[in-house]
Amino acid sequence: MNILVINCGSSSLKFQLIDAQTEKLIAKGLCERIGIDGSRISYTPAGGEKTETAAPMKDHTDAIRLVLDALTNEKTGVVKSLDEIGAVGHRIVHGGENFAASTIITDEVIRAIEECNDLAPLHNPANLIGIAACKELMPETPMAAVFDTAFHQTMPEEAYLYGIPYEYYDKYKVRRYGFHGTSHSYVSHQAAKLLGRNYEDLKIIVCHLGNGASVSAVKNGKCVDTSMGLTPLEGLIMGTRSGDLDPAIIEYLCNKEGKSVGEILSELNKKSGVLGLSGGFSSDFRDLEDEFHKDSDFAVRTMNAFAYRVAKYIGAYTAAMNGVDAICFTAGLGENSGFIRDKICAYLGYLGIVLDPEANGKRGEDIDITTPDSRTRVLVIPTNEELAIARETYALVN
């Protein structure tokens, strides 16, 4: 069965068509600038050429119509008709406490996702537009919702509660939710496979280090803690997000700079992280790594602070789980940068970690980068959120 995986943003839409039985990618692409001048679709059939076409898209329904046209195109398409798409899997950012697992989309599910809009005002409404557009164009095709937050719903109360008046949890559900759950779930399962061990017997720490970055602790097959919170702003220093800070800083900066809370929050989301720490140089870790090797002050302080924060979380989660069997690195930076993995692991001598430099230099495969005598395993596992969504969708509709 072919599964169409849709990841809908406010003005963009990423898609992949995946054969659920062979788990092979059939085609993928991206619609950009939906509802804005200059919209375009890029489309790549597996093993074929990437094409980019300017095409007006006034809304997400137009975008999905173009996606379906591309997939069924006589010359470059990959399926003869829409009947060959067995189900659609939608990435949904926030499921709140309503969803601890993926689910088939019904009218009731749509209403429950809408209830979470306040918690992810930039993402959930866009995700819902994607669902509505698919419903209109493929009314008979089953759809599944796969939530970024669901994997973390197993966290115990002591991990998800903040130290604020309990009535705010009671009234507004202010708590830690965590994100990147599809990636943390996929990577921790792959880790167990790579180690040839039972998932339920392991203590795993997953470091998802991309432009957005988060760490999770997975004990005996269940997430027990994660670094992102009510929103994705908490936790690690990220590409442009600050991560953890003293909340009093917000009022302090409002007073000093004469800015509103909204303005400061926007800076914490969009102008902070490694972009902010490097004095506005770049949010791209590749640029910063290059500058680090040239001993540029701004890059040295930025990369040092980034690596330190990750190591600190690994230490905290080792304590939370009373040990760790494997630490996994994934996402753009985690998968590709031996330099950052080395820098983080330099803090972890107490875990008996010994990296194998040759293995740490490899890319693109699930690999153990430690020597045989290393007391704790360190793994690199390329994440594949689309495949994870396709797997979940297939399991639900099959």
Ligand code: AMP
């Ligand atoms: P993601 O959000 O997972 O797509 O990751 C994006 C981040 O990964 C960007 O900041 C990239 O600079 C970083 N990245 C990708 N490739 C590399 C690489 N070879 N070395 C260092 N960072 C990389």
